Amino acid sequence: MDSPVALHRFHFAFTITYHYLFPQLTMGLALIIFYWKTCAWRAASSDPARAAHLDQTARFWLKIFALNFVMGVVTGIPMEFQFGTNWSKFSEAAGGVIGQTLAMEGMYSFFLESTFLGILLYGEARFSRFVHWLASLGVFLGSWLSGFFIIATDAWMQHPVGYKTDEQGKIILDSFAALLLNPWTFWQYLHNMIGAVVTASFVVASIGAYYLLAGKHEAFGRTFLGTGVVTGFVASILMVYPTGDGQGVMIAQHQPITLAAMEGHFETGTAAPMAILGQPDVNAGRLDNPFTIPGVLSMMTYKRWSAEVRGLNSFPRDQWPDQIPLLFYSFHIMVGLGTIFIAVMTAAAFLLWRGKLFHLRPMLWIHMLLLPFPYIANTAGWMTAELGRQPWLIYGLMRTADGASMQVSSGNTMFTLLGFMGIYLVLGVLFLFLVHREIEHGPGVTATGGH
């Protein structure tokens, strides 16, 4: 733990994990708010009462959105800085490539997002319904573009394309089109963005269920829960197929070692089993206490029950990810939760269709208590992607150990890591306090003074 590289890794891992708690809600919520604003616009002339209700629903969630957005902004700036401060050798070598997508994120999405968010938050009285609707579209597009550029950056680190190495060993851009059209980006982007919709759907449904259980703001509770269940049902299924499946095939094709490590698959074999449970024992090279289904891993990766899947033991040890148990658990937690989400949302969608969802208290309890789990699933998914890439920082090109800033000593990294932990703890407490106030106050008249 006191090795400089390990500290730099934990520094980045901690700050990015914390940061991503906020964008995963805002990106998903931007879509749902846009949906409500669209419905409100369409209902404006035919059913003014419904339009007013939907506008008020959007206004309430915009307040939650704004709190999350601020947290995302203030915890996001340190991410861009850390490429230079903590990963300077990586930045020097590959900045000419990944800097392109990061700069494009700033220029194309953050300006769009921040401008229209200003109009969305402070401009409802000042602007026409059309401009306000347009602003919700702008915020949605801005946040989803931002996601695209970040995924394009990460996809290049997972599967570098469109580059060449110059005579000084620097990695330089060779094809801008290849960088943006990286095949890895496609599935990872969809999988990640739909993951954000899952989080937003579960959060919206959870607050709706809470209102119904507590017997307050019930009209809004029904709208929240109804919308959350519909979007959550669709998104939970899309998570597995086709996006999760597409992502899995990419990993099997380009990162076979990662796939073996994710599954705790040590021995090469045909009709490879999928592990539902187990504990990887890296020293002994086997999966302890396994509970497996034969052939499924072969089927899922190569679409043939009998296909051969290479095990970890057939690869050189120095190419194995360095945190195999953590990788295994992350992957399995993600998949397990994803399965539960589909089951719950299918049942809820059925109950909604039958008109029973809003009165069935056990189901409302389940929805309310599920709130933290999409966050856990999204985090576990990212841990799978990033731990699975190890020991590479840029897959096959640069090892993580060769990318850190060696001029920054462990003591300095530890100091700023502890600083971030303390600050983020305080921020988290403040955030929960303010979100709690908004939820308790409910969608009625505004709880806050605003600007």
Next chain:
Amino acid sequence: METLWFMIVAVMIAVYVVLDGFDLGSGFVSAFVARTPGERRAVIRAIGPYWDGNEVWLLAAGGVLFFAFPKLYASSFAGFYLPLMIVLWLLILRGIAIEFGSHVSNPLWRNFWDAGFAFASILLTVFYGAALGNVVRGVPLDKDGIFFLPLWTDFSTSGQLGVLDWYTILIGVLAAATLALHGALWVNYRVVGSLQERTAGFARKVAIVVILLTAVVTSITFQVQPMAAASLTARPWSFLFPALTLAGLAMVAVYLRRQGGQLRAFLGSCLFIAGMLTSAANSVYPFVLPARPNAQWGLTISNSSTSAYGLSIALYWWAPALALTAAYFVFLFSRFRGKIEVVEAD
């Protein structure tokens, strides 16, 4: 091509300082001019819809610097590790103070966040100035282009260097005064009533400090960084940049006294800041991070930039993005125009 991107980065940084500079500078108004909670809220409302978009210029300029000059980004960010982390923490405090401060009407809560806003804003101006001072003075780069600076050593510009020495602190003070003036001119333009009158009075006092400090700092800079004078004589057209500075200062001095000159005084301050930053960039060019004591190890536009292909292809996405951004800002600033009145106990 490297020179073009050097100019783009310099201009983007200047735009960031001009825009976020008035947000930061309004922290001085909040601390030293506003007297009541309502007045302090009015100051925050004067920057409310803009500050977040303004801060994006920092990310955008940082991103462009990253891909165009990766070696510079890597070397300077790691070398300035500690001060940059402090800047990050102050930016967090500033953003949270603006956004969370208005959520609870308890006076203690508001006073606390108003103080946090002023504290973070004021310290940020000093740090930004010190950062610029470091770039102009030069840093102890080794032959691999690596350095690591402690926060301070013996405050001298020779021997073992630190981030803070007498010269960089002096630049920090100039930056603080400049942005205090800039923020005051913005608030002066945006608010009405007694707060506006007192802010104008504050701006007049600060303007005198800025004029004096600018004269002192300019003459000292020619001593600390000999390249500064050489750059001007080598490229006589670059006297344009200091000329911008003087024109901006003159505009501030003239319009600050005139009725209805608030907007022009603020624009003069924008010109002054842009002139100062471009003068600084010009003074070290073609270096982007000069080295001392071994000047030959300094980072230049050519030894720190990315490939020619990367630089030229990026122009194709950068130019349309800039046009879009300009459109957003024109829209935002024109739509949220009206004057702000002080409201107590909202």
